[in-house]
Amino acid sequence: MNVLSLTLLGVLCSSLLTGLIIFFLKEESHRLRTWLNLLGAGLKLVLVAALLRGVYLGKTYAWSFEFLPGLPLALGADANSMLFVTLSTVLWFWTTLYAVGYLEDSPHRSRFFGFFSLCVTATTGIALSANLMTFLIFYELLTVSTYPLVVHRGTRKALQGGRVYLTYTLLGGAILLLAVAWLYSLAGPVPFKERGVIQGLMVSHRRELQWLFLLFMIGIGVKAAIAPLHGWLPRAMVAPAPVSSLLHAVAVVKAGAFGIVRIVYDVYGAENAAELGVLPPLAIAAGVTIVYGSVCALFQDELKKRLAFSTVSQVSYIVLGAAILGPLAAIGGLVHLVHQGLLKITLFFGAGNYAETLGIHRVSEMNGVGRRLPLTTAAFTVAALGMIGVPPLAGYVSKWYLSKGAVTAGDHWVTVVLAASSLLNAAYFLPILYRAWFLPPPEKWPAEHSFGRWETHWMLLAAPLVTAALVIWAGVFAESAFSPLAWVKLIAAREYGP
Amino acid sequence: MSGLILGPLVAAALAFTFPKRGRGMAWAAAGVVGIAVLSLIRAVLGGGVQSHRVSGWGAPLGIDLRADGLAVLLLALTALIAVAVTGYAAPYLRAADSPEARHRERYFWPLLLFLWTALNALFLSRDLFNLYVALELLGFAAVALVALEGKGDALRAALRYLFVSLSASLFYLLGVALVYGQCATVDLALVAERAPRGPALTVALALMTGGLIAKAALFPLHFWLPPAHANAPAPVSALLSALVVKGAFYLLLRLWFEALPVFHTPAAARLFGMLGAAAILWGSINALTQSRLKLLIAYSTVAQLGYLFLVFPLMTGRDGRFGAWCGGLLLLGAHACAKTAMFLVAGNILRAAGHDRIRELAGIAQVLPVSAFALGLAGVSLVGLPPSGGFAGKWLLLSAGLREGQWWVAAVILVGSLLAAAYIMRVMTRAFAPAVPGTWVRPVPPIMEGTALALALVAVGMGLAGSWFVELLWLGGPWP
Amino acid sequence: MPDADPRLYLLAGLALFAIGFYSLVVQTHLLRRIMALNVMGSGVFLAFLALALKAAAPMPDPVPHAMVLTGIVVAVCATGLALALADRVQALEANEETPAPEEPPSAETGSEPEDAG
Amino acid sequence: MIPQLLDGTLVLVVVALAWRALNDRDLFRGVIEFIALGLLLAMAWLRLRAPDLALAEAAVGSGLTGALILSALVRMRRREQAAAGQPAGVATGPWAKDRAKNFSRVLLGALSVAMLGTLAWAALSLPAKARGLTAEALARLPDSGVTNPVTAVLLNFRAYDTLLEIGVLLLAIVGVWALRRGEWPAADLRERPLLLSLLRWVLPLLAVGAGYLLWIGASAPGGAFQGGALLAGALVLALLSGLGRRLLRRGRLVRTGLTIGVLVFGVAGAVALGWTGGLLQYPTGQAGAWILVIEAAALVSIGLTLGLLYLGGRPGEK
Amino acid sequence: MSFLDFLSALLLVPALFFFVAGTVALLRFPDLYSRLHALTKADNVGLGFAVLALMLRAENGVEVFKLALIWGLVLAASSTVCFLIGQEAVRRGLKPWTRQSP
Amino acid sequence: MPALTVNATRHGSLPPAALKRLVGRAVVLALVWLGFTGDDGSSWIVGLPAVLAAAWISARLWPGVRWRWSPGGALAFAAYFVRESCLGGWDVARRALSPRPDLSPGLISHPLRLPAGPARHLFCGTVSLLPGTAVVGIAPDRIQVHVLDQSARVEADLRELERRVAAVFGITLPAEGGAP
Structure with missing residues (x-):
């Protein structure tokens, strides 16, 4: 074990250990818990930055441990995993900050932050998994650690939402387990490798591989909320806002999307998958989900539900990118992994602020919030516009690459889908913005809290502002060397390069 | 090896003679057994299978003890759980300073130590008749422990358990008689050498197997288990579910894979597999419909025992043999720890709430956070979520099934896992609901919660140490 | 007197076993079931000893004899335990409403001989 | 004929x-x-x-x-x-005129007969002349310390079985005591003077007899179990006549008596282990003495245990 | 066959006679009380003769002693048991059979 | 029953009388052991503890009761007993084997003249073994006897027996009718 592999473990443990310690903290030790949280998140940021630099310089990070013979638990850092791990680490830091503010004075915070840290540990683990088995392990860990967060409030609705969530994800997990076991029995241990590891089976086990792909997509598609497996997502909205952000932007949904990317690129290999003929159905499913999610979002009055269906729609962009052969689409999909995360988390932070500060839960109650919460609403607006795909914001970059990739691959219908989706996005976001900025505020907000100097608690305010800034940065400086896009191009080059 | 028998046996006798020293005796026995188990593990890992000829004669005239990987694993598991129960039982039994409580504590310790003796004897012996005596010792201790609860349901359950256990023992013993008539020995290894395929041994094996599956509570002979396990005192339920039924299963493994492997035909194996599958489904579905927590856990045991019997069909081929063996036993270990944790949690809940009706248990996570956490972790292992021991075991079984082309096994495992998730969820949902005032009336000492959590952690952590277990299980296993 | 034919006793043992098993399942009275278990056990012992007689040169096989002796002792222990349990159960059923006379075992610890020494 | x-x-x-x-x-x-x-x-x-x-x-x-x-x-x-004059459901047995019950009884009967048939088929297929372990046992008999082969098997060749069996005995009494309080037979000796004077003579004699059976067991039918049974019989008589309470007055003494078999056997096993390296492997040439000591302790425990089983529970004052 | 053996065989004749007579009495006597007589008297005498016969065949004094002891114990026991049974019968109000009663 | 009211010897220091009693009984029991094992000297390894234990049991069950006996009376009694036993056996056999059982049974009450203690026990025990009589009840001052043949001779027989038992123990009986 060397320093390099220690860095990997450090990334995991920075949240795992803090989480475990937090579990055993007394409810009252508020300050200690906050510091621990921020310390863990900050430490992780530093470690990931180091990792990022190392990977960029071409160092190999690997750590493995055989927990069953021939079945290593392996961590590694390749370009792909860095993309996700960086995203989740950055967002986690701000989500933590936000959550500390958001949950001030609510009960069971030790439990909450314990699971919160576990959840991020699992996400990091998913990102850093170097083989399919490790991925599976962290994937299930994610399921388990998010459940207590979803039901955190303990209300009947929360419990019901949690039950639905667990039912979906466990079913998906079981199918994924079957797929993994099956693939292992065919191919032995399955490390993640660019261009896939199944070349040897292409001739002899063609049919099995097709079935397996279906199983994988169902198993992971649950978390990625591909229609019709998305049913849990809107109901999980009962969770506190930081959790929703986590679910939608950082952890669960992203883990699903990332898993699909992994399967397509690093298990099957895009070209192998194309040859097996499994990509077009996936693309179609993604396309359908994009439109369907957007349409559903249109009819939601509850803000968080609208955002949830928006997620259903947006995540499938990533899937779509993976399902279309060619580097351009890949770039579009992968970069949207980051962009959607930034956008959606900003939106949820905003929604959380509305709920926490003014007691607003519905779109119809949002008249004039821009005047009461100008900074929050500004961040919200940036993110909403980004979602719609207004240049030069982040969303625009993803959509641009996606449609270019689709055209190159000859899938012209995709551009239609993207256009339709953008229109729909506009249709469900613009009214909100209009209400927020241009309609007069009501005489009294449903439940207003006052937080002194700022429009709301400073922690609640800092997080969306930062993420909104990131959204702008990711779009405006997309072509610079330090942007998500630049990194994604590196990945695409490795997958499709010579 | 001898310390494993003599330690708890002598301690049991002393605990009975000096009732006030019961707990001390249990700890003393735990010390002796702990040292013995550790040195035995070292010896087996270092020098392979260890044998001991009792009284120095050796089979066939004398009795041989042998410790291979399987035996050592179970001995260690027994020691672990017995120690945990010892730690847990003291505050549990002293819940109230009533005459009943004093009475229960006075007899609990010797009975616990007898149970421990019996399990150790069972795992070490390689002599069919000696195993019979060990089985009886085990059965009596288990029944007496169930009856210790003293309430009507517990007594009735104990009586039913006793009847099943005794008649099952007699079936087993008749089988032993036939084996002796045929082979002129009751030593497992010699029987394997001298066993011709014929009616006598077929019927003998059928008799012994019948008796043992009744003791192991394999569907459809599981009917005695839920009432007995659900009505016993919590630490006793834990011991019964974790270890006692496993003892009979262990003996079945010995019989089918060591003494009479020639009878392990695909047809017989499939029969076991079918019963196992039926047990998984039936037990899980029943667990889903129970209204009491302890009954739910007990039915879950019925289901989980079914998995163990999937080892039989998976051992017929060559490819999946090793994986199935290790998977089954890893699952056994993980279930033992997880189930102990669950029953201990149930004991905590019973103590805190005065009942274990699931519907009325809102707020466990709030009132007993450590217990709720333990319950969740144990559930993780039971469902088979990674990286728990349950996951590692199921993974091995699953891959063995796929490798052998036995798809139905894979299907059963997955469906069983989902059903397990469903019934665990029933409880966990209650756990996170806000507590209803007046439900939780008594505090629970930290040690009772801590013990449960520790075992749940072991169950989960077992998966990470899978390689170590596999290495151990390889030693002296039934490999061609 | 010449030795008996072991097969005769072997079959008798098996018959006892079957009779015992049938009665165990069919009968409802606890005492009958306990006796049935004993009869089953006697059947097994009979079979054991008949098999021991088969090896009667120059004397019957002593190993099964020892086993049966062990078995008899175990059987009487089982009977004792079963009877005590059956008695408690019957006491419960006989007066379901009022608790059995020994519940709670009041003043037991003070007067039991276990404490007298 | x-x-x-x-x-x-x-x-x-x-x-x-x-x-x-x-x-x-x-x-x-x-x-x-x-x-x-x-x-x-x-x-x-x-x-x-x-x-x-x-x-x-x-x-x-x-x-x-x-x-x-x-x-x-x-x-x-x-x-x-x-109990309120109910027709004692427990005592009526299976004679309910229930059709389903009759049917299941017939079914079980058929099952039992089939089982018997299978068993007989298997048993009759056994070799007519079994090898058995007679030869081995007799060959080792001179080293066993006793001349009665059954005792040799019980206390030397398969002494480990017997150790566990003594454990079973103790366990049985622990279990029974845990379950219920024994009922002293309500004997009023003033009304049975003859019994009293008989027992006064007979009980000590039976105790001596038990010792005799123990002694003789080394070479002839008898041994700790038979002796213990005799002792148990004596104890049952004592209990029946009400004399037992007088013998069982001191709780710790009684409990020591019950456990001494296990203790001596277990300690002997451990000492033998330290001495010869084998569990219950007696030092060469001393087997007879070791067996005698173990048997003597076992005799006391067996007798007390079996006798006290008759009490059906732990001895209490009322 | 030695003289002692012959004598011993001869003694078995009355032994058998008394056993048979005792059994017949047990069957024929009208009530429990009378049957007690059958058990305590005829059978005891029968046993006495049998023991005597066996004593003659005994190899050493030890066996003679054991036989005598057994006989004595049986006598004492049967007398006591007879009393216990009779006492219980009286306590339960069992009326003895008399000529007059049907 | 005085025996019942006398407490067992308490533990601790044994009074000399108790010790003497213990030794006495041990000697008797040792004789029994000797009878069992004959000249096998090594048997005393077991025999000695067994005898001591038995003596202890005996002492616990039967604390100090003093009685004396006369060997002559005992011998005479033994002869009488054997003769009467045979007669009793014959009596039953005769009645049993006769075509019509020759019975006229009934219960009679017999006043006791022997003092309480071993003598009375011996008397009661023997009655049942003798022709035509069986004890079915014992009261402090009388016994209830079931007789096969209600005739005057029974009374005489019983009185005869009483006399002989008294001789064994060297007791002088009170005059007729003067039961204690």
Whole structure:
């Protein structure tokens, strides 16, 4: 074990250990818990930055441990995993900050932050998994650690939402387990490798591989909320806002999307998958989900539900990118992994602020919030516009690459889908913005809290502002060397390069 | 090896003679057994299978003890759980300073130590008749422990358990008689050498197997288990579910894979597999419909025992043999720890709430956070979520099934896992609901919660140490 | 007197076993079931000893004899335990409403001989 | 011819009596038949050349078990009568005129017959002349420290079985004591002076007899179990007559007596382990002495245990 | 066959006679009380003769002693048991059979 | 029953009388052991503890009761007992084997003249073994006897027996009718 592999473990443990310690903290030790949280998140940021630099310089990070013979638990850092791990680490830091503010004075915070840290540990683990088995392990860990967060409030609705969530994800997990076991029995241990590891089976086990792909997509598609497996997502909205952000932007949904990317690129290999003929159905499913999610979002009055269906729609962009052969689409999909995360988390932070500060839960109650919460609403607006795909914001970059990739691959219908989706996005976001900025505020907000100097608690305010800034940065400086896009191009080059 | 028998046996006798020293005796026995188990593990890992000829004669005239990987694993598991129960039982039994409580504590310790003796004897012996005596010792201790609860349901359950256990023992013993008539020995290894395929041994094996599956509570002979396990005192339920039924299963493994492997035909194996599958489904579905927590856990045991019997069909081929063996036993270990944790949690809940009706248990996570956490972790292992021991075991079984082309096994495992998730969820949902005032009336000492959590952690952590277990299980296993 | 034919006793043992098993399942009275278990056990012992007689040169096989002796002792222990349990159960059923006379075992610890020494 | 006839009759009577004992409408008669069955079985053991077992069966299998069941029956009957005159559901047995019940009974009967057939088929397929372990046992007999082969098997060749068995005995009494408080038989000795004076003579004699059986066991039928059974018989008599309480006054002494078998056996096993490196492997040439010590302790425990089982619970004052 | 053996065989005749007579009495006597007589008297005498016969065949004094002891114990026991049974019968109000009663 | 009211010897220091009693009984029991094992000297390894234990049991069950006996009376009694036993056996046999059982049974009450203690026990124990009589009840001052043949001779027989038992223990009986 060397320093390099220690860095990997450090990334995991920075949240795992803090989480475990937090579990055993007394409810009252508020300050200690906050510091621990921020310390863990900050430490992780530093470690990931180091990792990022190392990977960029071409160092190999690997750590493995055989927990069953021939079945290593392996961590590694390749370009792909860095993309996700960086995203989740950055967002986690701000989500933590936000959550500390958001949950001030609510009960069971030790439990909450314990699971919160576990959840991020699992996400990091998913990102850093170097083989399919490790991925599976962290994937299930994610399921388990998010459940207590979803039901955190303990209300009947929360419990019901949690039950639905667990039912979906466990079913998906079981199918994924079957797929993994099956693939292992065919191919032995399955490390993640660019261009896939199944070349040897292409001739002899063609049919099995097709079935397996279906199983994988169902198993992971649950978390990625591909229609019709998305049913849990809107109901999980009962969770506190930081959790929703986590679910939608950082952890669960992203883990699903990332898993699909992994399967397509690093298990099957895009070209192998194309040859097996499994990509077009996936693309179609993604396309359908994009439109369907957007349409559903249109009819939601509850803000968080609208955002949830928006997620259903947006995540499938990533899937779509993976399902279309060619580097351009890949770039579009992968970069949207980051962009959607930034956008959606900003939106949820905003929604959380509305709920926490003014007691607003519905779109119809949002008249004039821009005047009461100008900074929050500004961040919200940036993110909403980004979602719609207004240049030069982040969303625009993803959509641009996606449609270019689709055209190159000859899938012209995709551009239609993207256009339709953008229109729909506009249709469900613009009214909100209009209400927020241009309609007069009501005489009294449903439940207003006052937080002194700022429009709301400073922690609640800092997080969306930062993420909104990131959204702008990711779009405006997309072509610079330090942007998500630049990194994604590196990945695409490795997958499709010579 | 001898310390494993003599330690708890002598301690049991002393605990009975000096009732006030019961707990001390249990700890003393735990010390002796702990040292013995550790040195035995070292010896087996270092020098392979260890044998001991009792009284120095050796089979066939004398009795041989042998410790291979399987035996050592179970001995260690027994020691672990017995120690945990010892730690847990003291505050549990002293819940109230009533005459009943004093009475229960006075007899609990010797009975616990007898149970421990019996399990150790069972795992070490390689002599069919000696195993019979060990089985009886085990059965009596288990029944007496169930009856210790003293309430009507517990007594009735104990009586039913006793009847099943005794008649099952007699079936087993008749089988032993036939084996002796045929082979002129009751030593497992010699029987394997001298066993011709014929009616006598077929019927003998059928008799012994019948008796043992009744003791192991394999569907459809599981009917005695839920009432007995659900009505016993919590630490006793834990011991019964974790270890006692496993003892009979262990003996079945010995019989089918060591003494009479020639009878392990695909047809017989499939029969076991079918019963196992039926047990998984039936037990899980029943667990889903129970209204009491302890009954739910007990039915879950019925289901989980079914998995163990999937080892039989998976051992017929060559490819999946090793994986199935290790998977089954890893699952056994993980279930033992997880189930102990669950029953201990149930004991905590019973103590805190005065009942274990699931519907009325809102707020466990709030009132007993450590217990709720333990319950969740144990559930993780039971469902088979990674990286728990349950996951590692199921993974091995699953891959063995796929490798052998036995798809139905894979299907059963997955469906069983989902059903397990469903019934665990029933409880966990209650756990996170806000507590209803007046439900939780008594505090629970930290040690009772801590013990449960520790075992749940072991169950989960077992998966990470899978390689170590596999290495151990390889030693002296039934490999061609 | 010449030795008996072991097969005769072997079959008798098996018959006892079957009779015992049938009665165990069919009968409802606890005492009958306990006796049935004993009869089953006697059947097994009979079979054991008949098999021991088969090896009667120059004397019957002593190993099964020892086993049966062990078995008899175990059987009487089982009977004792079963009877005590059956008695408690019957006491419960006989007066379901009022608790059995020994519940709670009041003043037991003070007067039991276990404490007298 | 005559021996065959005798064996045939004995076997038939045994089987018939077994059936009667378990299915007699009158439970009391059933119990008596059960006791008689035990005595007949003791005869069968004799015919199978197992005098050690005949002794044990007569004393334990028939006598003590019978006494246990009989006293339980009396207790249950009394309770039934005391309980509001219900027609004692427990005592009626299986004679309900229920069709489903009849059907299942027929089914089970068929099943049992089939089982018997299979068993017989298997048993008759066994080799006619078994090898057995007689030769091995006799070859090692000179090293075993005793000359009675059964004792040699019990306390040397398979001493480990016996150790566990003594454990079972102790466990049984612990279990019974945990379950219920024993009922001292309500004997008023003033009304039974003859019994009292008889027992005063007989009990010490039985104790000496038990010691004698122990001693003789090394070379002839007898041993700790038979001696223990005799002792148990004495104890049962003492309990029946009300004298037992006088013998069992000191709780710790009684408990020590119950456990001494396990303790001495266990400690002997451990000492032997340290001495020779084998569990229960007696030092060369000393086997006889070791066996005697172990047996003596076992005798006390066996006698006390079996006798106290009759009490049906832990001895209490009321 | 030595003289002692012959004598011993001869003694078995009365032994058998008394056993048979005792059994017949047990069957024929009208009530429990009378049957007690059958058990305590005829059978005891029968046993006495049998023991005597066996004593003559005994190889050493030890066996003679044991036989005598057994006989004595049986006598004492049967007398006591007779009393216990009779006492219980009286306590339960069992009326003895008399000529007059049917 | 005085025996019942006398407490067992308490533990601790044994009074000399108790010790003497213990030794006495041990000697008797040792004789029994000797009878069992004959000249096998090594048997005393077991025999000695067994005898001591038995003596202890005996002492616990039967604390100090003093009695004396006369060897002559005992011998005479033994002869009488054997003769009467045979007669009793014959009596039963005769009645049993006769075509019509020759019975006229009944219960009679017999006043006791022997003092309480071993003598009375010996008397009661013997009655049942003698022709035509069986004890079915014992009261402090009388016994209830079931007789096979209600005739005057029974009374005489019983009185005769009483006399002989008294001789064994060297007791002088009170005059007729003067029961204690």
